Amino acid sequence: MSLAQEFKTFVAKGNVVDLAVAVVVGGAFGEIVKAFVNGIVMPLVSYVLPEHMAWETWQLGKLRIGLVLGASLNFLIVAGVVFLFLVKAVGMLMKRKEEALAAATTKTCPECLETIPLAATRCKFCTTKI
DSSP states (O other), X not given: OOHHHHHHHHHHTTHHHHHHHHHHHHHHHHHHHHHHIIIXXXXXXXXXXXXXXXXXGOOBTTXXXXXXXXXXXXXXXXXXXXXXXXXXXXXXXXXXXXXXXHHHTEEEOTTTOOEEETTOSBOTTTOOBO
């Protein structure tokens, strides 16, 4: 298969569209988190700093610690929310869906207690009519 055909197959799967949507939504969510950190969290941090120092100007020598602290908090909040809502929640939903599909495909014979297909009208083990 040529490179062009592989690329066409990749684009046709829909992965590119899903990825594009994820990047756009992730960027918008990152802006919301950045506003939350800059508007609420970091002003609370400024209560710990000396009276005439803003968190953005907090420096340790020539190192701008305030900006690094703000960016680190942004990252931790985004990573935490992504982990909780995407990884854990979607994983839990997928597990429930798999359990529902597995449970719905079989049933138990009332006579021999063997597992038989849901559509079966007679048990293949004891030949009891279901």
